[in-house]
Each structure stands twice: as structure tokens, then as C-alpha cells.
Amino acid sequence: xxxxxxxxxxxxxxxxxxxxxxxxxxxxxxxxxxxxxxxxxxxxxxxxxxxxxxxxxxxxxxxxxxxxxxxxxxxxxxxxxxxxxxxxxxxxxxxxxxxxxxxxxxxxxxxxxxxxxxxxxxxxxxxxxxxxxxxxxxxxxxxxxxxxxxxxxxxxxxxxxxxxxxxxxxxxxxxxxxxxxxxxxxxxxxxxxxxxxxxxxxxxxxxxxxxxxxxxxxxxxxxxxxxxxxxxxxxxxxxxxxxxxxxxxxxxxxxxxxxxxxxxxxxxxxxxxxxxxxxxxxxxxxxxxxxxxxxxxxxxxxxxxxxxxxxxxxxxxxxxxxxxxxxxxxxxxxxxx
Ligand code: NAD
Ligand code: TYD
Numbered sequence: 001x002x003x004x005x006x007x008x009x010x011x012x013x014x015x016x017x018x019x020x021x022x023x024x025x026x027x028x029x030x031x032x033x034x035x036x037x038x039x040x041x042x043x044x045x046x047x048x049x050x051x052x053x054x055x056x057x058x059x060x061x062x063x064x065x066x067x068x069x070x071x072x073x074x075x076x077x078x079x080x081x082x083x084x085x086x087x088x089x090x091x092x093x094x095x096x097x098x099x100x101x102x103x104x105x106x107x108x109x110x111x112x113x114x115x116x117x118x119x120x121x122x123x124x125x126x127x128x129x130x131x132x133x134x135x136x137x138x139x140x141x142x143x144x145x146x147x148x149x150x151x152x153x154x155x156x157x158x159x160x161x162x163x164x165x166x167x168x169x170x171x172x173x174x175x176x177x178x179x180x181x182x183x184x185x186x187x188x189x190x191x192x193x194x195x196x197x198x199x200x201x202x203x204x205x206x207x208x209x210x211x212x213x214x215x216x217x218x219x220x221x222x223x224x225x226x227x228x229x230x231x232x233x234x235x236x237x238x239x240x241x242x243x244x245x246x247x248x249x250x251x252x253x254x255x256x257x258x259x260x261x262x263x264x265x266x267x268x269x270x271x272x273x274x275x276x277x278x279x280x281x282x283x284x285x286x287x288x289x290x291x292x293x294x295x296x297x298x299x300x301x302x303x304x305x306x307x308x309x310x311x312x313x314x315x316x317x318x319x320x321x322x323x324x325x326x327x328x329x330x331x332x333x334x335x336x337x
Pocket of ligand 1: 084
């Protein structure tokens with residue numbers, strides 16, 4: 001089997017490649033990545049001397065590059081995207097280009113190449129926002145209601161993927177997962193930003209009142225879910241994937257991290273809220289549990305401790321990532337905190 005992974009140098013993509021070469025050593029894995037600010041080949045050092053792994057530096061919006069990467073491919077696992085909501089608010093255009101146009105170009109080439117599976121990685125953010133007191137959860141039948149340029153671009157890509165199934169019979173599956181965390185996550189996202197700021201003795205920015213709720217999924221649990229969908233998922237279907245954190249808000253998470261790291265809550269800094277900030281996401285993952293037998297392996301607390309440990313042990317990785325280009329973004333987003 002030859003698997004084309006797009007965006008394999010990013011956070012989830014690199015975790016997925018490391019997972020895949022460990023669990024499916026006979027498969028050939030090709031990683032197509034543009035290496036934006038979020039792409040980092042250091043994440044894939046372990047794969048470097050594996051014969052079955054290769055890297056192509058290319059853009060999914062470049063038809064020629066995609067055509068070349070798609071050669072002989074059986075399965076596409078599509079992670080490549082602009083993925084950060086705050087950046088999509090600052091500059092939506094790259095989100096439309098990569099997430100919408102890039103996905104359409106990949107779909108075209110996958111169709112031409114008669115791939116056996118096109119798996120699209122999407123987000124629960126396409127479903128919009130729940131109220132804090134709402135006990136409903138998002139599921140595969142929830143109507144789309146994206147509210148940020150990021151989620152709108154991901155929603156568009158989902159629709160395109162579904163349309164290629166209905167119109168052309170491309171064998172697709174889609175997963176809409178909640179917020180991931182774990183090793184190799186770029187420290188612009190809440191959990192790695194908090195951990196690395198604490199390690200540097202810097203303040204931790206909390207947007208608005210901090211009472212925003214996400215459904216947290218450990219990246220390795222996510223990789224196992226994708227594997228199951230690729231092995232046993234039904235063509236044309238969507239699967240929602242979430243974690244075990246029940247309605248835990250951002251402030252509680254930061255306090256938990258501060259406690260585990262034996263730091264001081266004085267590091268918490270309430271900052272200006274994100275425009276259009278979605279109040280709550282919550283995922284009903286009973287379909288993938290009942291049909292494919294998936295569930296998360298550990299609680300949020302256990303996984304968060306493991307994540308803190310990883311960042312503590314991999315200071316060189318995040319220090320390099322936090323230097324350079326990222327500092328410009330940080331100053332623009334947070335000012336002088
Ligand atoms: P990331 O930002 O860490 O990595 C994205 C990767 O895609 C990078 O390696 C980047 O270089 C590459 N890339 C960007 N534009 C490209 C282009 N035009 N051509 C080729 N490669 C390009 O993202 P992530 O957090 O790993 O997310 C992966 C996927 O999962 C995305 O589709 C995202 O929407 C989805 N997702 C992420 C989360 C999360 O919590 N991180 C949650 C739900 C869904
Ligand atoms: P983030 O990690 O950006 O993921 P998403 O916006 O895709 O859910 O943010 C997670 C939550 O944390 C979200 O409610 C915004 C909030 N947040 C902060 O309070 N401070 C921060 O510095 C960041 C990056 C996020």
C-alpha cells in the first residue's frame with residue numbers, strides 16, 4: 001500500500017506518519033508538505049532512515065506537484081491546511097487558498113489516479129458554537145454553521161470532498177475531530193503556548209473571561225481513530241472524534257497546567273477576547289465507538305501530564321520553533337505581555 005500524507009510535517013500529520021510507519025511498516029508513506037511556518041521536518045527525524053518513507057516539498061495548490069506526488073498512490077490522508085483561527089482572523093486569504101482550492105486540486109488528482117481512499121481530516125469547528133449551558137453535542141448529523149474564516153474554509157473543503165463522492169464516486173471518508181494536543185504541537189495553540197510560556201517564566205494569555213470550552217483529544221488517540229476509519233470505515237461516511245474531557249474550560253486547563261508544573265497562578269493574564277470566539281465545542285463520538293470500536297485510551301488529566309513532560313524534555317524543539325518568524329506573530333497577537 002502506498003499512502004500519500006499531505007501536511008505530514010505539521011503537528012497531527014507528523015504524529016500520524018510516526019504512528020503509521022510503526023504500525024504499518026510494509027506501507028510506503030509519501031509526505032507532501034509546503035513547509036509553511038507550521039511545517040517542521042525535525043518532527044520526523046525518526047522517519048529519516050526508514051526506506052519506506054519519503055518527503056516531497058510541495059504545495060497542494062500546485063497541480064503539477066500534486067500530480068507527481070499522487071503517482072501510484074492507493075490512499076490519501078489529507079491533513080495539509082492553514083489551521084490557526086487567530087491567523088485566519090488576521091489574514092483569511094491563505095486559508096481559502098490552501099484549505100479550499102488546495103483540497104479541490106487534491107481531489108481532482110486523486111480521482112484521476114483512481115485512489116482507493118481519500119480521507120479528509122476536518123474539524124468540529126464547522127458545526128459552529130454551543131451555549132455553555134447546552135447539553136447537546138455535535139454529531140455527524142449536526143448542521144454546518146462555521147463562524148470564523150478558518151472554520152468556513154474547512155466547511156467548504158468538507159462540502160467539496162462530499163461532492164466528489166456523490167458526483168464522481170470518489171471513495172472518500174471524512175473525520176471531524178475536536179481540539180488535539182500532544183507532542184510537536186506548534187506553541188501558538190492554547191496548551192503548548194501555556195506550557196512553554198510557563199517554562200520560560202512568561203505570562204499565559206487567556207482570552208476574554210476564559211470560560212470557553214473545547215473538547216480535547218490526545219493526538220495519538222486521534223491517529224488510532226484515523227487508522228480504524230482507513231481500515232474499517234464506510235465509504236462516503238463522516239466520523240466525529242472527540243476526547244474524554246467533560247466541559248473543561250480554558251481557565252481550568254491553565255490552572256491545572258500551572259499546578260502540575262508547580263508554577264504561580266499570577267502568570268495568568270486576561271487579554272482581549274478573540275472576535276467571534278466560539279463559546280463551546282463538544283463532540284458525540286458514539287458512532288465511531290459503536291461502529292469501529294474506538295475510544296480514547298486515557299483521561300484528559302493523564303494525557304496533559306504526558307504532554308507537559310514531552311515539552312519539558314524537548315526544550316530544544318520548542319525553543320527553535322519559538323524563535324524567528326513566530327515572534328513577529330506573537331507581538332502582533334499579544335502586544336507586550
Ligand atoms: P498544522 O498547522 O500543525 O500543520 C499543517 C501542515 O500543513 C504544516 O506542515 C504545513 O507546512 C502544511 N501545509 C500548509 N499549507 C500547505 C500547502 N498549501 N501545501 C502543502 N502543505 C501545506 O496543523 P495541524 O494542527 O497538524 O492540523 C492538521 C489538520 O487537522 C488540518 O487539516 C486541521 O484543519 C485539522 N484539525 C486540527 C485540529 C487541531 O487541534 N490541531 C483539530 C481539528 C482538525
Ligand atoms: P486554540 O488552541 O487556538 O484552538 P481553537 O481556537 O481552534 O479552539 O484555542 C483554544 C481555546 O483557547 C480557544 O477558546 C481560544 C483560547 N485561547 C486563549 O485563551 N489564549 C490563547 O493564547 C490562545 C492561543 C487560545
